[in-house]
Amino acid sequence: MKKKMAKLNGRSKAVALLTIIAVVAAALSSGCGTDGTRNGGTSCGESAKTGTAGGVRVVSTVPSVTETLFALGFGDSVVAASTYCQYPPEVADLPKIGSLFDINIEAIVELDPDFVVVLRENEELAQRLTALGVETVAVDHSSLTGVLTSFETLGAAVGGEAGAENGRKLRRETENRLDAIRASVAGRPKPSVLIAIDRTPGLGKIADVFVAAQNPYFNEALEIVGATNAAGNLRGAAPVVSPEGIAALNPDVVVDLSTDGVYVEGAEADAKIAEKRAEWLTLGDSVKAVKNGKIYPVLDLYATVPGPRTVLFLEKLADSIWPKRSKTLADGKESR
Secondary structure, three states, X not given: OOEEEOOOOHHHHHHHXXXXXXXXXXXXXXXXXXXXXXXXXXXOOOOOOOOOOOOOOEEEOOHHHHHHHHXXXXXXXXXXXXXXXXXXXXXXXXXXXXXXXXXXXXXXXXXXXXXXXXXXXXXXXXXXXXXXXXXXXXXXXXXXXXXHHHHHHHHHHHHHHHHHHHHHHHHHXXXXXXXXXXXXXXXXXXXXXXXXXEEOXXXXXXXXXXXXXXXXXXXXXXXXOOOEEOOOOOOOOOOEEOHHHHHHHOOOEEEEOOOOOEEEOOHHHHHHHHHHHHHHXXXXXXOHHHHOOOEEEOOOHHHHOOOOOHHHHHHHHHHHHOHHHOXXXXXXXXXX
């Protein structure tokens, strides 16, 4: 059996959490604005060094941005990425500039990029870079709507109008697949779904769990797949809930996105899924999801990376909640 280290650890999981639960800042003070310019005044899509889209050098600070740039066809423009960027495979050969917790500003400056792509809410990093004369482009990946909008934003920033059209095309293709999911679940009763974003694995039981609550990204995802958020009334984007709290929420379905950082497949994936389900079973039949066998571990690494592969997660999520849609994807096996 094949087994690979996904190069994730506690801090990398925190990076993924930060990416998907971040609350958008009230105003964007730097980056590519609504008028199509970057913080340095250069038009998005026009290189500050070359004056054209060709030869644009971009640094990505989070996995979701890296995946988007490659999906748009601008992988050759990415000159460095964060430590936890893993997809597509070509990213492994790129220089790494740390993570949101320990960005190496000096390394970024030495790379002499045209601009650095940051998350919109990471205003402090943008300000530090701007102070050093490094331009930034900011995107909002805290919601699915923000993810879709970022396709055109990043396309324009790197490739001008042609790049923007690439972004619009990718958005249309993604929205068509999302619409197909909506149509396939229309008219069905809406189950309550608890999304476990992270927890400590391998305990043999369920302890404290980070769950999706006031989280635009996951709330939009659940709406698309015809479900409601069992934790939607809790405060915060990803509050910690105890086993007793989970029992009180009493979800119809549990989707477990937690990972121990190891990428496995085949029989090993089956064993890991069985282990995760067994841990949830310790909550007892007082929880509807447990009683009815509606526990769905999802091992795919893209499940917590808001970007072009989000639609794969939503398709799998819909197939898990509504098994009759497809019997081939509800087992949670990962495909990275």
